[in-house]
Amino acid sequence: MALDALNATYDIAKAQLDAAKKPSLIAGYISNYMGKNNTDTKTVVRPSEMSSAHSQYPPNGVMRAHVLKAECCLQIAIIQLLQESVMSYVKCGLNLRRAYSSYTIVWQEFKKMGSDHTKYMDSDTVSGVQFGIGAVHLVLSALPAKILKAVSVLGWRPDKKLGFELLNECAKSKRVRSSMATMMLLAYYSAATSFVPQLLSDQYTKAAMETLLEAQRYYPNSAFYLFFAGRISRLASDLPLSTQSYLYAAEISKNEWAEVAVSNSCRFEIAINHMITGNWEPAAEAFGFLCEQNYWSAAFCKYAQGACLEMMGLRTEAILAFAEVSNLVVKKLGGRMTDIDAYVLRKVMAFQASGYQDLDFYIPALEFMCIWNQLSFINPILLQQHMTKVENTLAALQAREDEEYSIRMREVAPDTPLPDHFDHRAVLLLIRASLHNVLGDHNSTTLHLNWIIDHQQNISQDSWAVPFALWEAGISCWFLERRERSRHLWEKALGHSKFDFEHRLAVRLNLALGRCDDLGILKPEPIPSQSKKRFSLSIPSLS
Incomplete structure (x- = not known):
């Protein structure tokens, strides 16, 4: 329209x-x-x-x-x-x-x-x-x-x-066009900062707040500015104010021409806030409602509902939600699926391939939040809880792998194929490295990220984990004051293609490289060929 x-x-x-x-x-x-x-x-x-x-x-x-x-x-x-x-x-x-x-x-x-x-x-x-x-x-x-x-x-x-x-x-x-200019500024500030909060929060959050306060002097009851107030409050890590702003924006929009669009957008953002704060039940309810409203991507909303139910320990209800996803995927854009629909469909097909028996090796909610770079807004206590969950999931994966190897030790030419959990482990290690970066423990990411990079040839379904690992490696180097190395790793990530959310990561990398340009950070000099070393360390399989 x-x-x-x-x-x-x-x-x-x-x-x-x-x-x-x-x-x-x-x-x-x-x-x-x-x-x-x-x-x-x-x-x-x-x-x-x-x-x-x-x-x-x-x-x-x-x-x-x-x-x-x-x-x-x-x-x-x-x-x-x-x-x-x-x-x-x-x-x-x-x-x-x-x-x-x-x-x-x-x-x-x-x-x-x-x-x-x-x-x-x-x-x-x-x-x-x-x-x-x-x-x-x-x-x-x-x-x-x-x-x-x-x-x-x-x-x-x-x-x-x-x-x-x-x-x-x-x-x-x-x-x-004054109001449009203000909204364009707010949209840029909030979008850029949410894509790269680690690098741009200090640069744009204050400017966004000043722009918003000036706009609200003239339009204190604007649903649009209240919506941006919710986005900017989240960037400032004030989740209660963020949710309150979204609720007020939805209330203000009642009986207006954009009522449905604004209320659904606000409900989606509130659901994201619930995920950030670990309130999985209201998040699941919100995503279920949005799926019924056919908001944005009905398939994703149903998938997100299942992911929240899985975090609550309601495995049966989560499986029922996941089972509905494939029927909700719609081909747009000239007969092609959007990135988000293609991603959730592929994940659900992977769940179904094992009869949902491998769900113990996935954490869909944290995986989505890692891709969307939302872990940065979670408080440290909850981050530690998520870290424990990731470690327990890795332990369960290790136990499964040990069991599969033990079968091959006892039986000759067993029907059970060789263990192939590279995709599972790569995603879990990426989430773990991202959590370490958010917690400020940047040195602890090296082992996990190098494992992903060393085994990238074996990672097939979740190939997106490799360029995202390069992104996280760049973040680690950035805060370890190795910023030229960060630039090199981010430019290396741009060399990857044909993976889930390639364009989302490309925007993130572009903003990060723009920040490097602003600070005058150039690429490091190439290492002479006779002494060139690989980026990744020679680390054996974690199994």
């Missing part, structure tokens, strides 16, 4: 621009008719020529049409960016190109006008240009490195500083 509305608006704006370039058909007919009878009749003047006769600049209506056309492309690009697929990212880049081209036309005229711009361009058109160019630069700076490289070939270079300046200026002007 959003894309249909934006495309229709784009067509209207384009029609306005075409009309400004071409002479009216009626005027043309009259001109031709009169020309046959009167040789002194003057040639019909195009609207654009009429305006240029009185001014050296295009009419304000033409410039505003360019801005409207550009903003349609920008909003379409943002929608495509959120779909997290290769084709969507390519389309996003193309629409950003179209948006920037139209914005540039108006921006160049604006700069030519200088201090006289108020005579030729109204304040709302200026507001639209400031919002648009600022937003394009911020969105470009968040694109994955591979897509950004392709866009850079066209001569683009995202200027994040300029983006912030223009959006802040637009927000202060209190014109037609």
